[in-house]
Amino acid sequence: MEPRVEKTHIDGGDGIRIPVRRVYLSNGDTPLDLYDTSGTQGTDVREGAPDVRTPWIEKRGGVEEHERSKAPAEGLMPESLRRRTALRGKESVTQMYYARQGVVTEEMKFIAAREKMDAEFVRSEVERGRAIIPLNINHPEIEPMIIGRNFLTKINANIGNSAVSSSIDDEVEKMRWATQWGADTVMDLSTGKNIHETREWIIRNSPVPIGTVPLYQAMEKVDGVPEDLTFDIFMETLIEQAEQGVSYFTIHAAVLLRYIPMTADRVTGIVSRGGSIMAKWCLAHHQENFLYTRFREMCEMMRHYDIAFSLGDGLRPGSIADANDEPQFAELRTQGELTKIAWEYDVQVMNEGPGHIPMHQIQENVTKQMEYCDEAPFYTLGPLTTDIAPGYDHITSAIGAAMIGWYGTAMLCYVTPKEHLGLPNRDDVKEGVIAYKVAAHAADLAKQHPGVQEWDDAISRARFEFRWEDQFNLSLDPDTARKYHDETLPSDGAKVAQFCSMCGPKFCSMRITQDIRDYAAEHAVAPEDAVAVGMQEKAAEYRDSRSG
């Protein structure tokens, strides 16, 4: 059979079509279907991504269309994607709400087929708050996915322009690029010009949920002066983004006034942008964080769109020196308090976590998060396990990410090689995504998640049997695997060779093992008996036969 890779769909019943990357193997084994996040690639971005969910949303009903509070500016947004109205639930339209009613939504069925789990189990995890399905009703292009520790570990890629550089097109392209390599969600952290339109272009083309930190846009509205922020400006921003289709908001509601002075003695103080902005606001006004005091008003709004909270960790440590300290865990406890409030409103919640943590202090983060936040999904940034390697923080943090994933973190926010140094370009985004796919898969293996090891086994068999094309096609990044192989042995002949460039033809250990195995089979000796049955004679035979 011709080895190849194909993007296709499997039938999930009820008209549900699950995207997969199907790898056809040269030895005729059953093709392997891999989880696929890539959506549509290579099409005109003015067309947007296909609508997956509208029929499901309409079928459930309970929503009404309304004029948007803000629509994208003409010129900056193609007419084909420019929407003047948005949907809003008359009451709760969250997946948690449906789960609590005992309803298995189409989104849950989609996820069940995608994750090879039972749909009722998906529902029960969402009901319990142990998993979330981020999908604003205004983002019907989403191919539903779930974030929870009893499912595959997910990764998030951050994109976003800044005051210093980059454009709308760049950001849409980065989103596509990130999903091509496996990003399960994308956060748009833009802070510069055209923030509204950039986000809308991204959402209209995205097959994955888009998260934001609404505070960044709110800050634009007060000319970058934290003290001038108000809850009304913030809420207006939330609604604007709700209408666009953002699926989760990072909200730094747990940075309390009394925690701020605890950070003054840190080596690196407050490193979260959102955390520092709210800290400055609190100190300037000597008032409690309005995101905390008016948290219920946000819950009340978000339940009408099905937007999830990603409760920010504004006081996360910014260095190994500050790991697992008092302000960090004080904030985490407040995140837990807020989690339970959001649940009162059927609003889905995950909790953000650090940051910079040495390996021996990682597990405590997960243990405390599960305890304080009643097992709501944990979503961590790395953590970086050392500070000494700027330029390689995708690696310092992939180590921590793999471990924290194993311990039970549901989603890992990627870190690129540019972390602490500059803005990631296209190559950096790919490096970050791949490092985090590695971490997430390593975590799933360590958790012994059902079916996960099949992928490793398929590639190991291909490797052992010198099925080079299969090995490339099964790789997380087939392009790079093929390129690296071809640097040393470029000819097509080398791709069917029973050896590789590392050892050359003479010393190939895999070939020798195959000889051993063939020999055992030929002589009909069960492996465990091979020695016992007196192989002296056979050995002599074998020695003689090798000249033939």
Next chain:
Amino acid sequence: MEPRVEKTHIDGGDGIRIPVRRVYLSNGDTPLDLYDTSGTQGTDVREGAPDVRTPWIEKRGGVEEHERSKAPAEGLMPESLRRRTALRGKESVTQMYYARQGVVTEEMKFIAAREKMDAEFVRSEVERGRAIIPLNINHPEIEPMIIGRNFLTKINANIGNSAVSSSIDDEVEKMRWATQWGADTVMDLSTGKNIHETREWIIRNSPVPIGTVPLYQAMEKVDGVPEDLTFDIFMETLIEQAEQGVSYFTIHAAVLLRYIPMTADRVTGIVSRGGSIMAKWCLAHHQENFLYTRFREMCEMMRHYDIAFSLGDGLRPGSIADANDEPQFAELRTQGELTKIAWEYDVQVMNEGPGHIPMHQIQENVTKQMEYCDEAPFYTLGPLTTDIAPGYDHITSAIGAAMIGWYGTAMLCYVTPKEHLGLPNRDDVKEGVIAYKVAAHAADLAKQHPGVQEWDDAISRARFEFRWEDQFNLSLDPDTARKYHDETLPSDGAKVAQFCSMCGPKFCSMRITQDIRDYAAEHAVAPEDAVAVGMQEKAAEYRDSRSG
């Protein structure tokens, strides 16, 4: 003060000079001295590296010079480096021998100063067999280093040409390049032409111990036919390499005949080259591995040169599917048996370990190795924590390496991005070394090894205070850190800017934190009291003053 980096030496007493990378900081803080493996860089390779140890070896005495059994061929080796004689101890000249006599050698003093430990502690660890100091008396150019879990975690870089590509010059340059970035030892795994001369060029220029797998050269002598190997040919190869100055030999003496059939049902059989060669020999002759049966003869020879065993793990798993299986641990038990035999001869020993291991099965490897091998140092290849990412196995394995280092592995053998695909070039060697320096340092942090966190703290303070040049100079790879920064903000002005390209000038969280801290200091409020003392008034003051 002008920030800069300097290679210099610190005085260890008794004429001992310890190499360090000294980082002078722009804020006038005490310069930071970092462990340095780089030896001499940029000099003519025909001069060789400086002689460090000859006076110490001569002072101890008990050695005699003899004609070498094999000297490098004229033409392939520069006359300046061509040695016709070698040293040999009349009796034991191993560091373990001296340690057992209660002697603190100069090498131990050097290491004590280098590791900031007590010299008597160094001696006691070597006596106990818990640490080794690999340094053949025929490699006087070594700057002594130690491998043991109570010292800094070390890394090894493999180099070596193969039948398919590369030249002598390339390999010498790769050795220098690897030590420049931090390789603590280098293994020369050459298998092609000029194997003897390649190795000798490398040794004469190397500041770090060189390890080999002598079996590869022995195989050249039998034209690549494993069945034709004999102990005499093998021993002749060992002596040839002993005279050149190799400091440790990987020897697959624990691959026993009865373990071989256990591997037939594996997904990836035997993946170690040495392991598969010995397996083939054993099966062909139906005899026990001669490296096992004649192990004592090797010990007897090696004690005269102070060469350490690196007991190979020929049956290590080559895939996640085969991790921690019966043949792997059977071999490990035999490694333990051989460790104790070597110790009878005062020969230093470390044990090689896997390989491919999912995270949840890593710790068992260390626990068993310590138990079976009586705490002799463990030296692992990775392990890779998943098989799905060829092209990124420096990352899949850095995860495993960091963890196994934390659990107590003393040295981590690097893996490059080309693993399983092709031969590493210069860039790949650097990528591999850096990924493993990250893993080793992360492990040392997690072990809370004394003094290790100073490096992280120094770079974190520099980062927080926008001392960009200090941050670059303190980086594991200053070139890359500087380059990445300059891609977004290339001007010199940006290197003193109080912001960076990630957030731009307005939203900088570090600047905001500094404001908070300044505010607290200015108002003489202890952080813990800041809230309690009634800051309402101060807050108003602060709000007003920000316009000024």
